Amino acid sequence: MRIDKWLWYARVTKSRSLAQKLASGGSVRLNGDKISSASKAVKVGDVLTITKERQILILKVKAMATRRGSYPEACLLYEDLSPPPSPKADFRPAPGQRDAGAGRPTKRDRRRIHSFLGDD
Known part of the structure; x- marks a missing residue:
């Protein structure tokens, strides 16, 4: 065939x-x-x-x-017979960074980012 x-x-x-x-x-x-x-x-x-x-x-x-x-x-x-997909590592983005595709940060997220970075 x-x-x-x-x-x-x-x-x-x-x-x-x-x-x-x-x-x-x-x-x-x-x-x-x-x-x-x-x-x-x-x-x-x-x-x-x-x-x-x-x-x-x-x-x-x-x-x-x-x-x-x-x-x-x-x-x-x-x-x-394909190998199983590798499990994603327990990846946590650094503070101030968001996961890819997570969309825009909310107002609450922005406040947290600004307070962490010291931008008042």
Whole structure:
């Protein structure tokens, strides 16, 4: 089976054209070898290493499909060998700094920051 079809059947990508772009763009390795064609054949037992935006997926092909089924059906097509995401360290920002994406400080937060920095 073509690798782009299998990626689409396994619900790694949302569409087959995205699977083709992923495969031909050099983001997929088949048994450790980088592939450059979406028509590369994949078979049971192959290991795919897929580099997506912020994650690396390592999938071992367990079965082939004849159609794109539901998510539970798609999960039966592969075994996920990806390493678990590293737990975030117990990071506390320094006083006066906020977590990324925390939004604007409230009036209360600003008062605390100013009193800590000694800006009266």
